[in-house]
Amino acid sequence: MNDLLRFRVKEDSKVNLDEWDPDDTRPFSDDKEQGRDRLQHLCSLLRDLQEVLYAERKHKVLIVLQGMDTAGKDGVIKSVFKEVNPQGLVIKSFGVPSEEELSRDYLWRIHKNAPEKGKITIFNRSHYEDVLVVRVNGLISHETWKKRYVQIRDFERTLHEEGATILKFFLHIDKKEQKERIQKRLDDPEKNWKFNPGDLKARALWREYMKAYEDAISNTSAPWAPWHIIPANNKWRRDLIVASLIADALDQLNMKYPKLDFDPKGVVID
Ligand code: AMP
Ligand code: MG
Numbered sequence: 001m002n003d004l005l006r007f008r009v010k011e012d013s014k015v016n017l018d019e020w021d022p023d024d025t026r027p028f029s030d031d032k033e034q035g036r037d038r039l040q041h042l043c044s045l046l047r048d049l050q051e052v053l054y055a056e057r058k059h060k061v062l063i064v065l066q067g068m069d070t071a072g073k074d075g076v077i078k079s080v081f082k083e084v085n086p087q088g089l090v091i092k093s094f095g096v097p098s099e100e101e102l103s104r105d106y107l108w109r110i111h112k113n114a115p116e117k118g119k120i121t122i123f124n125r126s127h128y129e130d131v132l133v134v135r136v137n138g139l140i141s142h143e144t145w146k147k148r149y150v151q152i153r154d155f156e157r158t159l160h161e162e163g164a165t166i167l168k169f170f171l172h173i174d175k176k177e178q179k180e181r182i183q184k185r186l187d188d189p190e191k192n193w194k195f196n197p198g199d200l201k202a203r204a205l206w207r208e209y210m211k212a213y214e215d216a217i218s219n220t221s222a223p224w225a226p227w228h229i230i231p232a233n234n235k236w237r238r239d240l241i242v243a244s245l246i247a248d249a250l251d252q253l254n255m256k257y258p259k260l261d262f263d264p265k266g267v268v269i270d
Contacts (some may be wrong), residue, residue, distance in 0.1 A: 003027035004245055007228040009221035015214045015229070022172045024231035028240050035236045039079070042243040047083035049250040050120060054088040056255050057118035060164045063246065064123045066132075067171030068209060069199040070181035072232050073124050076171065080243045081122070090115065093124040106130040106148070107155055114159055127152060128168075131216045136208045149219035160224035167249055168225060169242055170217060171232040175206050 003026070009015055028035055053059055065073040077091060092113045101109045107127055115121035131152070135145045156166055173181075182203070185195040202209065221227035228245055232238040 004241065004248065007230060007241060007245065009217055009227040009229060011222050013218060013221070015218045015221075017172065017210050017214055017229070020172055020229045020231070022174045022177065022231050022233040025234070025237065028237050032236060035240055039236065039240050039243060042240070042247050043080065043083040045247050046081065046243060046250070047085065049247065049255070050084045050088050052255040052257060053120065053250065053253075054085065054118045055257050057258075058163075059253050059255065060115035060117050061120040061250070062115045062123065062159065062164050062166045063120065064126045064128070064166070064168040065171065066126065066128050066169070066213075067232065068173060068178060068206075069196070069202060070178050070185070071171035071173045072235060072238055073171060075235060076169070076239060076242050077122055077124060079239045080246065081120075084120070088119055090119055090121040091124060092121060094126055094129060107151070111155070115164055117163070127155070128216055128220075132209065132212045133202070135212050136202075136205050149216070152220050153222055153225075156220070156222070156225040165249055165253065166225035167246060168221075168227045169245075170213060170227060170229050171238060172229050173232045175203070177233045178203060 006026070028038070030038075053061065065076060067073055081089060090113075094109070097106075097109065110123075110127040113121065113123070130140075131145045131148050134140045160166055182195065182199060185191040217227045217229070228242075230238055230241050
């Protein structure tokens with residue numbers, strides 16, 4: 001676990017993303033084959049942990065995935081949770097808010113999707129878009145996004161005090177890696193559908209996005225809802241780190257199957 005703590009952002013630290021290497025290979029510098037085996041083992045472990053989470057119905061878990069386009073938010077969902085019983089998982093993607101959503105406060109649509117007992121909810125994008133894309137595109141004032149950091153901290157603390165375990169991941173790729181991944185989407189007819197011209201607009205604002213991410217992560221990483229900055233230029237290593245961190249957090253919940261109010265040995269089936 002100590003090896004994994006290096007990905008966690010301490011409360012009140014000032015994040016400079018230039019100091020976080022998206023190619024960092026530690027602590028999993030082993031070869032890809034070994035990495036795959038390890039990931040498979042972790043996926044099975046996650047399946048078992050989620051099974052108890054579901055049976056116990058005591059804890060609730062929220063995973064927040066953020067990152068630039070192509071950073072691997074969908075990829076993490078697909079590979080890290082592939083063994084988990086879909087009944088215990090809720091995946092919620094947040095896109096451009098609808099008119100109904102825009103006419104409420106920005107946390108309205110988020111809170112409605114907060115995790116329930118026994119479930120793991122994954123946010124593919126989240127309320128953080130409301131201090132990222134809207135800030136970078138000047139859709140809200142400086143005063144408004146500044147205030148939101150405190151609002152988000154309080155909101156997440158409330159969820160935590162009400163029993164939620166919250167883990168936030170920023171999938172950190174660099175601009176060069178993104179170019180290659182977007183190019184692949186253009187070159188491969190089966191990936192064409194993933195290309196969105198809007199991604200190029202965000203790409204052109206890369207520096208501004210990194211600044212917005214740095215501020216968001218610095219201001220909202222807290223013991224009750226820590227941020228992790230995941231080196232994500234390499235996909236299997238990215239998955240391995242995320243899976244390890246989630247498995248570790250679930251393991252620490254010391255979950256148990258519920259106590260029975262009957263003796264299974266005394267049950268006779270005709
Ligand atoms: P995707 O994740 O590729 O489906 O894209 C979703 C798009 O919705 C991204 O361009 C996000 O920046 C955008 N988006 C998500 N949340 C918000 C928000 N609160 N305000 C504006 N745009 C958003
Ligand atoms: Mg996209």
